[in-house]
Amino acid sequence: MNARLAIPVIWGLAGALLLKLWNAWDQLPSRVAVHFGLSLQPNGWSSKGALAVIIALAVVGQAALATWLILRVTSASGIMAPVQLVVSLVLVCAFWQVINYNAKGAQFQPLWILVPMVLLFATIAALLLQMKFHYYRR
Numbered sequence: 001m002n003a004r005l006a007i008p009v010i011w012g013l014a015g016a017l018l019l020k021l022w023n024a025w026d027q028l029p030s031r032v033a034v035h036f037g038l039s040l041q042p043n044g045w046s047s048k049g050a051l052a053v054i055i056a057l058a059v060v061g062q063a064a065l066a067t068w069l070i071l072r073v074t075s076a077s078g079i080m081a082p083v084q085l086v087v088s089l090v091l092v093c094a095f096w097q098v099i100n101y102n103a104k105g106a107q108f109q110p111l112w113i114l115v116p117m118v119l120l121f122a123t124i125a126a127l128l129l130q131m132k133f134h135y136y137r138r
Contacts, residue, residue: 003070006081010066010088014059017092021055024103032102040108042101055095062091079127086120
């Protein structure tokens with residue numbers, strides 16, 4: 001994966017989520033569900049302002065960290081880009097679901113979280129195996 005391509009995709013995902021939050025702002029109730037249990041029922045609540053701050057800090061912070069890691073950690077640059085891209089995808093999918101649940105009453109869809117998480121774990125496993133084989137080939 002081209003590391004330089006991952007950076008705009010990560011920032012694009014963050015921007016899309018912030019745009020989604022902006023567009024749904026008037027539909028959000030003043031008290032929003034921010035955490036869901038195994039039964040996919042909300043079990044943690046917050047104000048919509050606090051949710052906005054959490055979302056903004058999480059996605060912008062993760063995008064900034066991912067950018068720094070991809071550009072600065074050159075010894076792991078081949079590993080860093082796909083992992084950070086999938087981490088961004090998981091984060092955006094989770095928050096997207098929270099916004100949809102609170103703004104539209106849409107049922108929480110676990111596949112939108114589970115599929116990216118499986119992809120994340122598979123990416124990490126594949127990259128670790130690649131590192132292991134590369135190490136032993138020396």
